[in-house]
Amino acid sequence: MDFLRNLPFFSIMLAMFTGIISSAVNGRTARRLTLTMVTAVLVMSALTLSYTEQIGESVTYLMGHFPAPWGNEIRFGTLEAFLALYFSIIMLLSVLGGWSHVITDIEAGKENLFYVLIDMMMSSLLAMIYTNDLFTGYVFVEINTIAACGMIMIRQNGHGIVAAIRYMVMSLIGSGLFLIGISLLYDVTGHLLMVPAHNAIEQIVTDGIYYTPLLVIIVLISVGMAIKSGLYPFHSWIPETYGYATPTASAILSSLVSKGYIILLIKIFYRVIGFNIVISSHVLNALFAFGVIAMIMGSLHAIMQTDCRKMIAFSSVAQIGYIYMGIGLGTKAGMVAAVFHLLTHAATKSLLFISAVGLYEVSDGRTDYLGLRNAAYRNRVAGIAFSVGALSMVGFPMLSGFISKYLFATAALEKPHKMLITLVALIISTVLNAIYFLRQVVTIYSGRPGEAASTSHFIKEAIAESTFSNRFASIALILLNLFLGLFSEAVIDLISRGLNLFA
Amino acid sequence: MLDIEVLFTSHLEETVAMILFGIGFSLLLLNRNLIKKIMGLNIMDTAVYLFLTAKGYIYGRMVPILTDGITDPNAYTNPIPDGLVLTGIVVSVSVSALLLSLTIRLYDRYHTLDLDKIIMEWRKEEDA
């Protein structure tokens, strides 16, 4: 029983070890290793979750022989374990959903390197979730960035590489700000571990000295993480990045990578700086404003797209805006809503990307509106999956999107001076979502009469075979979405308890 | 408000580090030439290392290596920033290598180092 304490550490190490091994084997073996690893991480995280649920408090785990102020640590509570579980599920389904395209998109002999990247990404995500040390956080943020860059550019056409360099430049700016931020934090507190740093910061706030640097530090860290996760003014790399990577990479990038940074940011807010100090520093208002702008501008951009994948990518600009809007509300409820929407968006976005694969592989690779007409009849599972994802994004009841919108609205009610803006932004953004997503859904369900005669019905010969794993992944993600939508009470309760354990 | 005297006497290293950081940041963000962007990245990281090492130094103390058996903490400078700098250097080396290889591939394809030109070319291809 007490042995379960080791599982998070095992999962991080296992992921890295798999990565190192995968660099020396061929593509198939690397894929199998990766799938096994992700499954193992999934099981371990589930066990960790049950363990933390039994203990009811967050566990501190020494990485080495030395306790808090001296040696590295990881720390896991309910929310960390749940996030690890959730991320590994999404990772597994994304890999399953797109591996058939990994083979075609990547130069022969380099598939195993792609799986190395995925393993490293997994380990860095786990470390960012679990870590209790700022500098470890920085190092793994860098690993995450490099792995993401590799995933973008592993498709060896010019698009991938240009997208990769734009992504790289933007996120290096972000990590530069983050690095100088934690250096300054180390300077004024003298600690890199989160809890001692927090005590030092409370000391600073009480006796006022070094308070100005503290404000600058909060701003630097928030801005750095916002840039890395693609908040609105810094979103320009998102559409190309998500639009041109291989489908697995798109799903993972849009649904996990940016989320990892946001989780780290929330963790720093709660555990290092202290949420009240963050609120009093007014940086949240800026995040709120940019989030609201992103919600609307992202949707407006998405309406103007003709390429299905770029439309989905722009909609995730808007969704990131939702998350920052929730964080910016500066209340517990807002934070819960933000975390829940983070889960929602992870599930829905990967569902959309994966099902989009299923759609355009039956419409000879075209990804624009005209190309996708009638695709839903040629690949029914993908069509249904895409519709479910779109409806969830629109906020269809019983799907996860509805719950998160409800949570945002109720959270906004607690902040009278932000309530109206939030509600209006929610409504505008929802209507815009409805416009572009339902337009796409209608397109994939309607065709020109000529081909309609042959394909408009669920006729056998018209259904192109997509890979089994793709269908499996789509269905599993639909179920995940429904789960979030129907049994949200447990999840929300878990999130709020976990956030209490964060501090 | 802004006390120049303090800036250039007791905080000289930090000031220089911050100016360097700003230079690198602006290069990375504003310059259109990829190679200069990479230089900016390295300047930015170096500024952070300068800041950290400056933080580690204490007047009149030895480097943190055991010399003739003295284990009194007040005899040595602070070892932590040096370790952080070591780690940071490796990170920036890796990132620079990655960026340079990306630059090589882009130059092979577009025969220019100007990011704006590259992006415009690329969008033309994409629409074509």
Next chain:
Amino acid sequence: MSRIRDNYKTSPAGRFEAWYKDGYDPMDDCMDIHKPAEVSEENDVADVIAGLDLGDTVYDRTTNKALRISGHIYKILSVVLCVVMIGALIWMVQYLPPFGQPDNPVNNEVSERYIGSGIQETGAVNFVTGMILDYRAFDTFGESCVLFIATICVQILLRYDEAEKDPANVRRRQKAATDRIYEPKNDIILQKVSVILVPLLFIFGIYIILNGHLSPGGGFSGGAVIGAGLILYLCSFGYAKTERFFTVRTFRIISLAALITYCLAKSYSFYTGANHLESHIPLGTPGAILSSGLILVLNICVGSVVACTMYAFYTLFRKGDF
């Protein structure tokens, strides 16, 4: 007369009447669904949506005014961002703790313990090495993983595969061929110098690695020196001679073995540390080469990884293969 009627139709009142007579669809504008200019025979939503075709000049900054303006706005905004940030940082500097004072917040119990009881706990005479490889070893492990994954990415980008058939790679192969032509054949001076210099470099690097826990230096710097030696040898004697003792296979084996050793060793020490078990690794007598437990091993691993990585970077950049 017709003019008046047109004006009336476009006037608000006219539009309102048209609207509630349902002649005009308020959703048209935001739905972007118009009949295409030339009405296609088959009425079809896809064609309808094709109505919002964004021509091919949309992304071109020279022709698209809106995009150009937004580009300017972005430039101005980023300049403002830079200026504001630099100003804020420099303004903040004066509130930071002063330089080199022993009572700064950074000089707290942490560094005291690293120095004071570092010898007993890690056995490393070089406190910095003791810190990065024992107290804060997880960071260092992450750091070597950064190096590893950077190598992976560079391989993805620059390594060419025989299996690949597309013209880009043919060009890269030709580049490799020309590279062999231009590389120095019998440059006597260079060869003689490097005959003397390379062994010294290797020995010096090995010294730095092995004394990482005793004197300044350690795995990374020593590995860099050895890598420099390898690169020098390659430059002066060419691939033919180098590949007699260092091929891609060597690289794979060395780096893999080193990383796996690193991973396992660190996992062992983390595991024992976290569960408060006794790690049966002797620390040895401080100051001796064979001391300070795992640190020596880790230094050797890091050193070999770094040496291989440096060499790999060089060759990949130069001709995309080992």
Next chain:
Amino acid sequence: MMNNNATLLIPIILPILCGILTGMFGKLRLRARYKGIAIAGMLAAEAVIVILALRIGRVFVVGSINSDIRILFRVDALSRLFGALVAFVWFLTGIYACEYLKKDRHFDSFFAFYLMTEGLIVALSVAGNMITFYMFFEMMTMLSFPMVMHDRTHEAIRAGLKYMFYSVAGALMSLVAIFMLTPYGYLGDFKAGGILDIEALTGHEQVLLVSALLMIVGLGTKAGMFPMHAWLPTAHPEAPAPASAVLSGVITKTGVIGIIRGVFYCIGPRLLAGTWVQHVWIILSLITVLMGSMMAYREPMFKKRLAYSTVSQVSYMMFGLSVMNSVAFTGAVSHIVFHSLIKTTLFLVAGAVIHQTGHTRVDELKAIGKEMPVSMICYTIVSLGLIGIPPLSGFVSKWYLASGALMSGTTPYSWLGPVILLVSALLTAGYLLPVTIRGFFPGVNYGVGTPNRAEPDAIMYLPMIVMAVMTLILGIYPGFITATIQLIAEGIF
């Protein structure tokens, strides 16, 4: 919790399941006849089950989304009445549709959405609190718009999207209202006469009024009330006849039901009576009544004319609700029942005409009475009912409406309202009867000789006959319906 009664789920789950099955097994090549028989039997079963399962007082808690939203079904007199009406109309229209769409490509997909929509509307009628109602309202919208764009033509798709976006915008307006009222206990279970706690509300009356108006306008979108009515004349003519029949007959009424739930069961009439919101509401509904009739009067297309008449007639109910007294309420709710029967019949007749002769414009319908006498007789009966000629049912509801308006103290509307209703009734006569007149008396210059009989198949005109007869019977014996509604009204006022 009170006695959970899972039988409530049957009439909701059954049609949805059957709909999904219809969609999934569409590909197996059954003869349309057998499919039609299966669907008709299922609809009949559904009707019976609704009558049996929706016993007043039954409660079922499906679950709770989070701590303060419970998904809850509870049957009261209103839901029983509306559910029975829905099942009945759906059954008859379904039979008609089996014949109407026999040769259609999208037979299966139409019936898939048709059945699912029925299940959702039954669920919506038994919803026990506002959030449950909203959820099923939203789903009903999303699943009913494929019926509008059934033909997949450009116009149909455009009309469907228009319907979609109007409804989404309206539903979101009401959602904002729900959120703004949540702090005052708006999400509690429905109770006749309102559930808001007054002391929490003191000081926030304006919030209450604004959100009440938002809710009325938002849900009024579905009911085609004035500012947001423009989707209705576009969507109804584009849909195939059975779809437009249920759209006009039932789906527009869900908006009215929503307003009854939101205003009379949550906010409570006595909080709104006499406020500016009531005045705005009355004015909007009267404008809609008059405007709808006028537009219908000058509309040449047959189905579109009927659609405009729906706009005007549904706002009769709005007016009846907005004057807020029990008599007018009785009139409004009874008009829901009568109008849905009448308007369904009208659209079925229009569909039959199009199906048999292909005429879509009113002026093409000369001598149609000689070609399809049965349909046109049904048409005439129900038109008279809609105008409000005494022995027929429309008269009853309009009588209640007018008298309620007169005895409500809201001058000037207390006399203005009935006048406008009267004018609108005359206009109704003006736009409905010419079809009959020209249909049966084409005039002297009409070609002599026996006209070709274009009477549709019996399966198609039996539903019309049934509903026409229902109109007549309910007009003569309106007692049990009005009695039920008066009971409901007693609870509210």
